[in-house]
Amino acid sequence: MTEATIRDVAARARVSVASVSRALNGLNNVRGDTRDRILAAAEELGYVPHAGARSLSLARAHSIGVVLPDLHGEFFSECVRGMDREASRRGYLLLLSNMHDESDRAMKALRAMRGRVDGLLVMAPHVAPELLKEALSPALPAVLINCRQATPTRPSLRIDNHAGAEAVVRHLVASGRKRIVHLAGPEGNVDARERAEGYCRSLEALLPGTAPVILPGDFNESAGDAAARRILAGEIACDAVFAANDMMALGCLHRLREAGIAIPETIAIAGFDDVPLARYLGLTTVQVRIAELGTRAVARLLDQLEGKMQGNEEVLLTPELVLRGTTATNSQI
Template identity: 55%
Template sequence: MAEAPKSNATIRDVARAAGVSVASVSRALNGLATIRPELRRQIEDVAAQLGYVPHAGARHLSLSRSGTIGVVLPDLHGEFYSELLRGMDNEASVRGLHLMLMVMHGEAARGVTALQTMRGRVDGLVVMAPHVPAGELLAHLPAGMPVVLLNGSGAAPGRARLRLDNHAGAQALVEHLIASGRRALVHVTGPEGNVDAEERLAGARAACARAALPLRVIRGDFTQGSGARAAEQLLRDGDGVDAIFAANDMMAIGAMMRLRGDGVPVPEQVAIAGFDDIPLAQLISPSLTTASIDIADFGGSAVARLAQVIAGNDDAALEQRRPVLVVRQSTRSNSSTTTPADRADREEA
């Protein structure tokens, strides 16, 4: 067990106390250059005794490497971001990197300029900003700042980028709904201007168009509450909707709870599907059919990719991930139905 630091000794204090030069101390403690083993041990002893801990900031300045990467997120609400962060943290921890958090709170303008203050603070950034065009983002970055873009919109030539194939995911989901007999479909969108939301909408539209079915669209904002409101609207209108595809799981869950609260059986009368596959999706009952991203893995990959960019070996390619359709109870086809709730719970338990 290491000694408790008694003071904030500097490397020069250690050098003085050990009767050597700062260079020797630095070398001894970093195990880098050739140094007499005996001297090294002596220096280590003195350092321990003084409770010397290197000043990370100073080291950072001279190495021009901070060992820290910045994570830029639009928000922290809900399980999506916490899973993403968890995956990032895992990967960063393995690589000995620290994570600095930056949440944009929806304020695109302020958030984007805030990125500049990252110069000299982080070695690179993983940016998820679905409401900001990639071009604008990049324009505001300190020159030469390594970046990995997550799911942004617009072109970003020469930049590493990870994207979800939202279109394919949404299309597969809606095709599943249609295949299981649903005909009157509603899509609850994400917030306006959000790329992911727009692509999911497009995917849903494509699937409906191919089947020559209409698609009703209600605007949401990715919050559980907006999903519930969409459900309310449908309850008021009462025009025989038999499937709801929400652009993310939280809205799907909001809608589901609202419908069930009003006695509408899910999935018997209305099937519900989401997008993301947050942990909650399989926990809830009926469990939620969704387009599954391995969110934590996605985050981890982003960090791994950034490490590549920082190291200078990255092909700057665009990597697409295709979500996989996970069919659960919330979209069981009405033909195979028996009784309401309790039976449903059993299937995935």
């Protein structure tokens, strides 16, 4: 039970493969009745063109490779969702692969894309610029998402983490908080670093003289939990926690609430990302339009592929502060 090929269709319609190809691709240089015969034959045989063969001769795979870090949860799904929307709209499929932490596996994943895709979407906030550059073939167009780059040699999209962090700190200060600690993301992750930087700078600007306090974290809720325990143990004094992402903020929130701490009265909490969960739990956070990030990355890549050339600039997406219960100002209570 093997699939019909174009030659089978040609034989059945008593024409050459060239005519079949022309007819099925809608070229106009095929006589009406011939075309009908071909279409009928194709229909009868249940013929579906072999995309692999097609892409080999066209040098176009009509699919794009997506290499993401091993992330889970809403961030991943929203991102892929946004990518898929734009890709399928423009007739492309997504070939997915994880950017594993071990760099050799990551390299392998990138190599495996060769000859299958027309371009690459790479999100690798944790990968060193030179490694990344080395792993990407210069012949394959790529759009970088949240990546560090030594010099901007590729088009890229980034979240404006500085602006987001600043908005959070500004809000916390405006609502009277004096001792704001930052719960950071993993070392080596650009997003995490920039959010921490934004925190430090804003603190310096808005509460000059206050020393920044940064707790280590890893973007998982357990890090939030651990931070909360340290706060509860009296190890750290604060009236606000700004976590580098929502999951950590939620872990912290959960633990503090459970311990009977009044949120936001005693301690305010803010996160970053605005995962759907955040809305439910009333978490103040910075809204990153994740799906849009995906959509725009695909659009950028396909524009480049289709010759609507663009430069290698880095596009910054400005996130928006979303105020919710975990930082409600006193006047709102």
